[in-house]
Amino acid sequence: MSIQIPEPGYTGKIKEITIGVGSKAVTVGGQSAFNFHTFEGQIPHQSLIAYEIPDTIPDDWMDICKKPYQDVLNDPIGWAKKCVEEYSAKILVISLISIDPIGMNRPASDVAKMVEKLIKEVDVPLLFWGCDNPEKDTETLRLIAEVCDGKNIGIGPVVDKNYKQIGAAAIAYKHVILASSPVDVNLGKQLNILLLELGVPENKIIMDPTTGGLGYGIEYTYSVMERDRIAGLLQQDDKLAFPMICYVGREIWKTKEVSLSSSEFPKMGNQEERGILMEALTANILVSAGADILVMRHPKAVQLMNEMLEELK
Amino acid sequence: MALKPLDIFKLLPKTNCKECGFPTCLAFAMQIAMGKEDIKKCPHVSEETKAKLLQEAAPPMKVISIGKDNEKINLGGETVMFRHEKTFYNSPAIGCIISDSMSDEEIDNSIKNTIDMNYDRVGVTLKSNIIGIKDDGKGKFIDIVKKTSQTAKGLILMSQNPSILNQAIPLCKDVNPILFYADTVNYQEMGSIAKQFSVPIVVKGKSIDELVDISKKIAEMGVENIILYPEGSINQVYKNLILIRRAAILGKIKELGYPVLTIPTFMTDDYLKETMYAGNFIAKYGGIILLSKLTGEALFPLFLERLNIFTDPQKPMATPEGIYEIGKPDSKSPVFVTTNFSLTYFIVSGEIENSKTGAYLLIQDAEGLSVLTAWAADKFNAETIATLVKKSKIEEKTSNKTLILPGMVAQIMGELEEELPGWKIVLGPREAAHIPVFLKDLSST
Numbered sequence: 001m002s003i004q005i006p007e008p009g010y011t012g013k014i015k016e017i018t019i020g021v022g023s024k025a026v027t028v029g030g031q032s033a034f035n036f037h038t039f040e041g042q043i044p045h046q047s048l049i050a051y052e053i054p055d056t057i058p059d060d061w062m063d064i065c066k067k068p069y070q071d072v073l074n075d076p077i078g079w080a081k082k083c084v085e086e087y088s089a090k091i092l093v094i095s096l097i098s099i100d101p102i103g104m105n106r107p108a109s110d111v112a113k114m115v116e117k118l119i120k121e122v123d124v125p126l127l128f129w130g131c132d133n134p135e136k137d138t139e140t141l142r143l144i145a146e147v148c149d150g151k152n153i154g155i156g157p158v159v160d161k162n163y164k165q166i167g168a169a170a171i172a173y174k175h176v177i178l179a180s181s182p183v184d185v186n187l188g189k190q191l192n193i194l195l196l197e198l199g200v201p202e203n204k205i206i207m208d209p210t211t212g213g214l215g216y217g218i219e220y221t222y223s224v225m226e227r228d229r230i231a232g233l234l235q236q237d238d239k240l241a242f243p244m245i246c247y248v249g250r251e252i253w254k255t256k257e258v259s260l261s262s263s264e265f266p267k268m269g270n271q272e273e274r275g276i277l278m279e280a281l282t283a284n285i286l287v288s289a290g291a292d293i294l295v296m297r298h299p300k301a302v303q304l305m306n307e308m309l310e311e312l313k
Numbered sequence: 314m315a316l317k318p319l320d321i322f323k324l325l326p327k328t329n330c331k332e333c334g335f336p337t338c339l340a341f342a343m344q345i346a347m348g349k350e351d352i353k354k355c356p357h358v359s360e361e362t363k364a365k366l367l368q369e370a371a372p373p374m375k376v377i378s379i380g381k382d383n384e385k386i387n388l389g390g391e392t393v394m395f396r397h398e399k400t401f402y403n404s405p406a407i408g409c410i411i412s413d414s415m416s417d418e419e420i421d422n423s424i425k426n427t428i429d430m431n432y433d434r435v436g437v438t439l440k441s442n443i444i445g446i447k448d449d450g451k452g453k454f455i456d457i458v459k460k461t462s463q464t465a466k467g468l469i470l471m472s473q474n475p476s477i478l479n480q481a482i483p484l485c486k487d488v489n490p491i492l493f494y495a496d497t498v499n500y501q502e503m504g505s506i507a508k509q510f511s512v513p514i515v516v517k518g519k520s521i522d523e524l525v526d527i528s529k530k531i532a533e534m535g536v537e538n539i540i541l542y543p544e545g546s547i548n549q550v551y552k553n554l555i556l557i558r559r560a561a562i563l564g565k566i567k568e569l570g571y572p573v574l575t576i577p578t579f580m581t582d583d584y585l586k587e588t589m590y591a592g593n594f595i596a597k598y599g600g601i602i603l604l605s606k607l608t609g610e611a612l613f614p615l616f617l618e619r620l621n622i623f624t625d626p627q628k629p630m631a632t633p634e635g636i637y638e639i640g641k642p643d644s645k646s647p648v649f650v651t652t653n654f655s656l657t658y659f660i661v662s663g664e665i666e667n668s669k670t671g672a673y674l675l676i677q678d679a680e681g682l683s684v685l686t687a688w689a690a691d692k693f694n695a696e697t698i699a700t701l702v703k704k705s706k707i708e709e710k711t712s713n714k715t716l717i718l719p720g721m722v723a724q725i726m727g728e729l730e731e732e733l734p735g736w737k738i739v740l741g742p743r744e745a746a747h748i749p750v751f752l753k754d755l756s757s758t
């Protein structure tokens with residue numbers, strides 16, 4: 001016997017965005033079905049994992065996460081090369097923690113000098129992520145945009161407070177915008193509209209819906225992303241049909257739950273594997289909700305997630 | 314789609330007799346429309362109407378209860394594809410498989426883990442709910458059934474041996490044990506055992522068509538409670554879980570309107586990968602998830618995911634009002650105050666914890682709203698905070714009386730100083746992430 005199962009009625013397609021140049025460039029988006037739903041639509045580009053690379057010694061990283069990078073902790077360029085050479089990273093995120101005014105407050109021009117060297121030594125596509133201070137991010141990302149002219153990098157987080165300034169730099173130097181909004185479908189859409197009106201081409205926007213970690217609000221991110229994707233694929237909402245990026249590692253590795261030691265909390269099991277699984281499981285459900293790029297830290301968590309992507313393609 | 318409340322109401326007697334347990338016929342009609350109640354509870358409608366309504370308004374997915382007493386849970390009963398459309402109701406039962414080829418020590422440890430691996434979070438206990446008992450022909454099956462039935466948790470009897478099942482079911486009948494399994498070959502024999510003892514039975518199939526076929530045959534034998542088990546690789550199972558849910562919810566295909574069993578441990582030998590599969594099945598439509606073993610590093614993250622995905626998006630999550638001690642605070646430690654939105658609580662307590670400085674965290678009931686929303690709604694202001702400071706007797710724990718106010722509500726500082734004479738009110742950071750730096754500065758001044 002055969003039964004008729006209703007189909008979702010896909011009408012849209014997520015925009016395709018290319019980052020980087022040359023043979024190492026990557027493309028995300030382009031799908032005409034929900035992620036992992038290869039049985040009913042085209043998923044031309046698998047979701048990607050971007051290794052997170054801090055631009056200075058990450059004092060707040062847990063030892064478990066620092067361990068694999070012990071030899072390159074104070075060397076962002078070495079760290080980037082290690083991820084490409086040892087872990088076969090296809091894309092990297094340079095996390096500009098050093099520029100934070102309430103931390104190291106490194107001048108934007110110093111960072112730009114480091115970036116100038118970096119782009120000579122690393123040929124995979126790069127994303128640059130600020131410190132969540134809209135003014136300092138604007139100053140720094142504008143300089144980086146200029147230094148990386150022609151490299152088709154991604155820059156963010158671009159928020160409602162600085163979209164004009166960073167947007168203008170991205171247009172001028174033809175880079176991709178990482179548009180960040182606080183876990184809200186309408187705010188996300190509004191920022192996309194503002195960027196498009198500013199003149200950012202529609203193949204230059206990736207959305208950051210703001211990621212909550214497992215146990216720390218992941219359900220909000222999850223549902224907002226599902227709604228974004230439903231709008232883009234089923235409801236002809238062109239303004240939400242953009243690829244999405246999720247900053248996973250940072251949210252997971254700062255939680256109390258990954259810091260509890262195995263000896264003090266035997267019921268919580270092996271501390272290292274717990275952290276790895278929390279990072280990988282979070283990434284996994286975010287992909288099913290619609291994530292196209294996952295920013296992650298631990299190589300083992302990345303490996304687990306890559307295996308899932310491979311098996312579900 | 315299901316009938317509207319008014320359509321159902323027209324078919325009811327409109328006497329408001331309350332025999333169904335609801336105050337009015339309309340209230341009852343609304344419950345039926347939402348798929349939460351059964352028309353059978355109305356003693357006055359005709360059989361014909363009942364049949365008509367049952368067909369049109371039956372909940373799209375059967376609810377099956379397993380376990381007993383405090384361990385009793387419901388499986389199935391879902392009404393939507395996506396949690397934001399309403400909510401997911403019954404979170405999947407998670408447990409491990411105990412086989413009779415395991416040593417006695419291993420068996421006892423698995424049972425102990427099933428009972429002990431509990432975690433308290435926001436007033437909820439996260440725990441394992443089910444045990445699969447696998448017959449490997451080593452003769453210990455009945456013993457394991459006896460031992461595990463003491464846990465009061467749900468059981469899946471994974472044996473194909475009718476005489477063993479006939480022996481086992483009466484031993485654990487009160488937890489509503491699930492028979493595993495009926496397939497194209499054995500459905501008659503297994504179905505009749507399920508019918509005889511009126512217990513749920515797993516229907517196993519490699520394809521949707523196979524599941525529909527056997528599920529139909531089992532239902533025709535008079536078995537009411539069926540659990541579907543789509544077998545295959547992660548790729549096939551993921552797809553079939555989605556198709557089954559769609560068929561049940563959107564297609565109202567009753568042969569597929571049942572909870573679904575998933576067994577990640579039968580799909581891979583790699584424990585970490587098994588956990589990843591389980592993570593997929595929590596979000597996308599598993600009703601039962603069976604693992605090879607229970608270990609904290611895998612179970613705790615899976616429980617968190619399950620808690621999050623099955624949180625009702627219509628209600629804010631709230632933490633109980635009161636004093637929370639973070640780190641090891643003493644009489645010189647500062648007091649943070651914030652609202653009882655669970656996320657706010659988790660993030661603030663986590664950042665205080667990160668600072669490695671002991672502090673008190675005073676949580677005020679603001680109906681589960683975040684700081685700014687609560688302030689705007691006048692549920693978190695100088696008066697409510699002052700009242701809580703006094704009521705909570707936090708003064709008995711701290712001698713230096715330093716109260717840290719969320720940076721978002723700087724405007725109420727002056728008023729709060731007036732309300733709380735003797736207290737030093739300090740404006741905290743706007744973002745919780747800045748708490749560690751803030752505390753470092755605070756202790757150095």
